[in-house]
Amino acid sequence: MALRINAEQKKLTQTPLLKIWVPWMGYNLNRRRGSSVPQFCNSPTMIVMVGLPARGKTYISKKLTHYLNWIGVPTKMFNVGQYRREAVKIYKNFEFFKPDNEEAMRIRKACAAAALKDVAAYFSKEQGQVAVFDATNTTRERREIILNYANERGYKVFFVESICDDPEIIAENIKQVKFGSPDYVGRDIDEAMEDFTQRIDCYRASYMPIDDEKDRRLSYIKIFDVGSRYLVNRVLDHIQSRIVYYLMNIHVTPRSIYLSRHGESELNLLGRIGGDSGLSPRGQKYASALAAFIRGQNIRELKVWTSHMKRTIQTAEALGVQYEQWKALNEIDAGVCEELTYEEIQQNLPEEFALRDQDKYRYRYPKGESYEDLVHRLEPVIMELERQENVLVICHQAVFRCLLAYFLDKPADELPYLRCPLHTVLKLTPIAYGCEVESFYLNIEAVNTHRERPVSLLSLQNVNVNRKPEDALQTVPDHI
């Protein structure tokens, strides 16, 4: 096949926002050959949970969904229980789940079918790449239905089975998440526990775990006893490999993650971004206050992480304990804008400044990074944070936002505007399906470095590249 490349196609131009080089084809990016990010999955993938109730399926589904979305893989969770709650408005008791309750069986089958339809719509109409199908899926029959559905449409299927017989773990799960469920709202706790236990028994009789012999052609991971053991079969592609790695790193041991920025720096005072300056006097005060705060928290075996930048290290030094430096925790690289004030950026690079306001998540500083780049850079940090127990991370504004967005499941367009003021520690404690957040302001004054999202009442006017300087600088905080 002869390769005829005309001169026009060979010329490259850099997209102004993302700073990605593309062929000059009239910006018709859909016809472009090159993808600007590595392709992790070619066909849509269904992750199908398997397991008795209270085995952590929804917990795993939610975490996995957050993680995949955070790394840029559009993922959506489909909880069949929700569909059932829509169909049957009031939950009476466990009898609904009895295997001989024919009417209920019909409803439950219909709910699963409805969920599958929505999965198909998500893939075909919403450009989803991964769907997490969260249900018990405890019979071979049900799993066959799902497999057929997927095969007909060319979806890959990866099963995640959670197996646990430790009564303590199960009781704890039930306490943590079931009592708060809409099914049991307002009920007496003991009554709820009794009912749920009977519910589990309804499934137990017909439960057929994935069979290592009969199902040897399927792709799956079996998780035993909350991660003490795993059996992994036939990982087909990159995304499945990443999912397995992630699942093998998460745990449920109670712990807290403390996030803090470095103390106020000299460049902060001057309203300059980036750079590698040391702490201001107030920043030093914060470092001492942080040390006192941490001591007061009485944290067991706390790990302390900083970036490679002087201001975070100086902050950590005040704690008087061991700390580890991660280059991956360095602040976003502002490229040619390093150490400029926002006013200077507006003056010298007004177009860049406007583009940043247009799409702050994807905007890449010239010769620098974007928030999107930052997320990729931080992925190993997140993975290690999942493995760890009590950790204090001393980092920077943009990095802080990325980490916070991961733990609180904030979408990409909100991420760059999350509030992360100086001299404030956030304590994140995973509970149930989410994260409890406590904010501690340590009472040491500092400049404000937060830029609000430009108010676009006049729609695109305030992010237009031709906007007036006064409009552009509206969102810039005060400084010396």
Add this chain to the structure above:
Amino acid sequence: MPRELTQNRIQKIWVPTKDDKPAPRRAACAPHFANPPTVIVMVVFNVGEYRREAVKNYSSYDFFKPDNESAVKIRQQCALAALRDVKSYLKEEGGQVAVFDATNTTRERRDMILQFGSENGFKIFFIESVCDDPSVIASNIMEVKVSCPDYRDCNKNAAMLDFQRRIECYKTSYQPLDPNQYDRDLSFIKVIDVGRRFLVNRIQDHIQSKIVYYLMNIHVQPRTIYLCRHGESTDNVEGRLGGDAGLSPRGKQFSAALARFVEEQQQKDLKIWCSQLCRSIETAEHLGVPYEQWKALNEIDAGMCEEMTYDEMKEKFPEEFALRDEDKYYYRYPAGESYQDLVQRVEPVIMDLERQENVLVICHQAVMRCLLAYFLDKKEMPYLKCPLHTVLKLTPVAYGCKVESISLNVEAVNTHRDRPEEMKKGPGTLIRRNSVTPLTSPESNIKKPRIDDLDESPIQELPPSVASMALCSPSHLPITLAGQNLRRNSSGLRDVLQPCQ
């Protein structure tokens, strides 16, 4: 009072000026991944290099018969000698991980190792390879065993037969890891049928988790990796570092030649990867097929020295220039990166390359050196020769990687700087390696066994080619070791890459 900080001149790492707590140091410049040190214990059929040292001439599989008492004694001694060396490596030489490669097929042997670990404060992680597929085993034997030093005087069939009998000797006493009862508290991974299935038990920490991830990504399907740099750029022509320039006319010629080369190679499902820098994308564009851009493949960031020529750098930053020559691997450009940083950055690319089959990576000088050093297990990473307009074709074979260097016959400037004569070799690149990717095995990893009890004449040094072969890894894992000594049929082999000095 907070301690004063200074920035270390080579790595640009902030450290306390006066570290009053020398051990353990408060500030670790990178996350600690293997603390305490870890011993990875292979559980797989294999033959020890230590045994070959002790018993110079292998006669037949009789050596491995369970009732051959004197042989059993020798084999026991070899294991102990190896463990002594493990201890010395982890305790005195600053090593963090030791891979103990032997059959370790009996509980007795494994219990001894566990005892050893517990006495010394080492974590133990077992890797068991289980495979009953006879065709896989036969092909493994053909690939790596028959050309093993034990069989240098035999023909292939005789070697095959003897080796199969050798396997039989182990079978009767083989006690696989038992996840349900006996071994349920151990940390291990069972690799079943060459990676089709894995059983993972009790991962204790980061390094074990990373090892499991790695093992689950590697494969043994035949495939080819092509590495090349972008075509010559306008900055290259001016001798400028870094930047984001486009191709020079000769660079464009190379890209067209590359397109023809790719077509000729006729590789099934070839993936094309490039960086996000203009010159690499322009090169990829010329191929006329889909490609993927990886920011992680961008050239090393020269920070404040970006777009300077070496002369300009020498003039503006003479001290930096000198420091770079002093230790090019650890040296970080001011507000830029070091090779060490690059290795961390490129690690996800490596992990994905392991998963892939046929790939062409169009990247940059420093990045290509990183990738090459990984595949060829090279120590002298910052000085590997990666000229413009030359494609390196890597084909994993046996325990290493066959390399063909193919120049596409388009002239280009030379961007390579040799290590200056007057510079002595920098500090050892092995100790204090805080990188995530496993780097070079120690050059002198062929430890001479200290088998005191045996009445053997002094042990001769093995020639390097044999020594590197002898470090047998489990046969289903194509761990790439120094492959340059492998001699195979040279037909089709153009020229082999020579590392520069």
